Amino acid sequence: MTRGSSISSFFKKLSVKGSRGKISRSSQQKDEQIESAGSGAEQIAAPPAPVDIAKDTKITEASTEAIQQGAELENDSDGEDTSGPAEPVMIKEMDGGDRPPVSKVTIEDFDLLKVLGKGSFGKVMMVRKKDTKKIYAMKTLRKAALVKRNQILHTKTERSILQTIKYPFLTSLTYAFQTPDKLYLVMDYCGGGELFFWLKKDRRFSLQRARLFAAEIVLALQALHVHDIIYRDLKPENILLDLEGHIRITDFGLSKEAVTGAGAAGGTKTFCGTPEYLAPEILENKGHGKAVDWWSLGTLIYEMLTGLPPFYDQNMQRMYDKILNAPLRFPSFITAEAKDLLTGLLTRKVPDRLGSGPTDAEEIKAHPFFKEIDWDAVYRREVIPEFKPPNRIGSMDTSNFDAEFTTEKPMDSVVTTSLSETQRDKAQFPGFTYNADTIEEVSGS
Template sequence: MGTKMSKAGKAKKGAAASGKSGGGSGGNDNIDIKLDDKYTSKAGGGKLGIDDFELLKVLGKGSFGKVMLVKKKGGDDTLFAMKTLRKAALIKRNQLLHTATERNILQNIQHPFLVNLIYAFQSDDKLYMVLDYMGGGELFFWLKKHRRFSEARAQLMGAEITLALGALHAGNIIYRDLKPENILVDLEGHIRLTDFGLSKDGITGPGAEGGTKTFCGTPEYLAPEILDNKGHGKSVDWWSFGTLLYEMLCGLPPFYDTNIQKMYHKILCAPLRFPSYLSDDAKEILRGLLQRKVEERLGSGPGGTDEIKAANFFKTLDFDRVMAKEYTPEFKPPAGRNDTDATNFDLEFTTEKAIDSVVTTHMSETAKQKSNFTDFTYQNEGAMGS
C-alpha cells in the first residue's frame, strides 16, 4: 500500500512515523494483553482512546493501518504521529509478536535519535501508538528529491544513525530494518529511527553465536549472512548501515537491481565499486561496513560501535557533541505555511481525510482473545498534561 518509486524506479513503501517493514516469520503470536486502567481520558473520564485526539492529516499508510498527524484534545498544541494497526491484519500475517516487541522497545529505550513512544492504547479492533512527530518527513523523501547527499550531510546523519544503532545494540537489540523510509528527519535536520517491528531483543553477539536465523528485512539492505541463513547478530545492522551510507553518497544501494534474485546474488558475490568522486575516507568506511565476512566487518569486533565512531570518515566530529545535537545540519527541511500542513510528506497521503477508519472485517472470539494485549497501554511520564 502506498508504493513510492524513486527516480531510479526503485519501489518503496510509503510511511511516516513508522512505515511498513519487510517480511519475516511471526512465530508464536498468541499473546494476552490487557488495558491498563491507570491512564484515564480527560475527555470522558475513562481509559485513553481515539476520541481524546484531534485527527489532522494522514501521513502514511501500510499493510496493517496508517499513520496520522494528531493533537491531544485538552492539552497544549504539541503534534504527534499516531500509528494505527488493525488487529485482524496483524493476526492474519502473524505479526502480533513483532508488534509487542516494537511496543516494548519504544517504551524501554529512550534516546535522542530514536523516536519516542508517548501513549499506547487499544480498542477491540485496533492498536494505537502515539509517537513523536518529525516534521521533516522521511529520509527517503529527501533522497528521492535530492538524489544524493554531500559527504558533510551524510557524515552527520551517519553519525547520528551510528549512535542510534549503538544504543539498541547496548540493549542487546538488533534493528534489522535500516532503510531511508525508517529514518525520520526533524525540522532542524536531525534524524530519528522509527519502526521497530522487525527488531529482535536478547541478541548478545555480532554473528550467529547468540543470534537468530529469521529471514527478514528489506531486500536492498539485507546482509549476506541473512541471505545465507547462517544465523545473524548485531553485525547485520552495520551491513545495512553501509548500504544506506552508500545510498546517501551515491544515490542507490551498492548492489541494487530491479530483479530481486539478481540483487541477492550481487549482495553475495559482486565486487564493491565506487564512483570517482567519493573521498578516500568514504571508501574506507564503506569497505569496512560492507565486508561479507562477519568477523572482518567494521563494528563486529570487541569495540562494537566504537569501531564505527573511530573511522576516518567521522574524524572531524566529536560524538559527544553529535549526541547533544550541537552540530548544525547542512540541510533543514522547510517548515511549511503552518505546523500542521505536513509539507514534507507525500501528497498521496496528506490529501486524504484523516479519520479513524471503521473496521469492516470483524474477528472471531478466538482471534479477539489472541489480540488482547496485556499492559499495552502506556503514557510517557514526560507527556503528562500534554
C-alpha cells in the same frame, strides 16, 4: 512516498507497496518486509523445498515468491523467545512490579488533523492532543489484519522498544491504547519527513550532510546494541527528519531483543529485512547478530553518497547474488576515507566487518571518515545540520509528506471486518495501554 521496503517506513505495518523498477521506489508504493514464518512462536505452515538463488545460497520457494511480491519474510526457525520484552532502558516497565496507575487516553482526546500514510493494516495521522495542543503522529492498526498476517509478535516488539528506549535519535512512544478492534500508538511527530523523501528529491547528499546523518545513525544503533537489541531494517524510509534536520529512527517491528553477539553466536536465524539492505549472513541463513546493522549502515551511507545501494538490481535474485559475490565498486567522486569506511562496513565475513568487534560502534566512531565529528556534540544535538527541512506553517506543516495522503480527510475509520472468537484470543495485548505523562523517568545511559 517510498520504494523497496518492509511493510512501511514510518508507517510500520501499513504495507504501502512498491519499490524501484520491478521493486521500484515509486512515490505511491512500497514493498512489504519479507515474511514466511517457520517454527517460531507465531507459526505458519512449514516452508517448501529450497530453491537456489545464488551459489551456495538457498531460499525457500515460498520465501522467493514472497520477496518478489514484496511480502514480509521471516523464517523463525531459531525458535525466538517471545516470552516478553527485554529489561526497560530509560523508563519503568508498565507490565509488572509496583507501577503507578495509568491515566487512560482514548481517541477522543485527540483532534485528527492530517493523514500521513496508509496501507492494509491501518494508517498514520497527524493529531493534536486537545488538552495540551501538542502535535503527534498516531498510528492505528486493525487487529484483524495483524492476526491474519501474523504480525502480533512484531507489533508487541515495536510497542516494547518504543516504550523502553528513550534516545535523541530514536522515535519514542508517548501514549498507547486499544479498542476491541484496533491498536493506537501515539509517537513523536517528525515534520521533516522521511530521509527517502529527500534522497529521492536531491538524488544524493553532500559528504558533510551524509556524514552527520551517518553519525547520528551510528549513535542510535549503538543505543540499541548496548541493550542487546538489533534493529535489522535500516533504510531511508525508516529514518525521519525533525524540523531542525536531525534524524529519528522509527519502525521497530523487525527488531530483535536479547541478542548478545555480532554474529551467529548469541544471535538469531530469523530471515527478515528489506532486500537491498540484507546482510550476506541473513541470505545464507547462517545466523546473525548485531553486525547486520553495520552492513546495513554501509549500504545506507553508500546510497546517501551515490543515490543507489551498492548491489542494487531490479532483478531480486541477481541482487542477492551481487550481495553475496559481487565486488564493491565506487564512483570516482567518493573520497578515500569514505571508500575505506564502506569497504570495512560491507565486508562479507562477519568477524572482519567493521563494528563486529567487542567494542561494537566504537570501532566505527574511531574511523578517519568521522575524524571531524565531535561525538558528544552530536549526541547533544549541538551540531547544526547542513540541511534543514522547509517549514511553511510551523508545527502542523505536512508539506514534507506525500500529498497523496495529506489531502485525504483524517478520520478514525470504522472496522468492517470483526475478529472471530479465535482471532480475539490471538489478538490479546495485555499491558498495551501506556501514558508517558504518568511514568517516572529512571536514570540510565
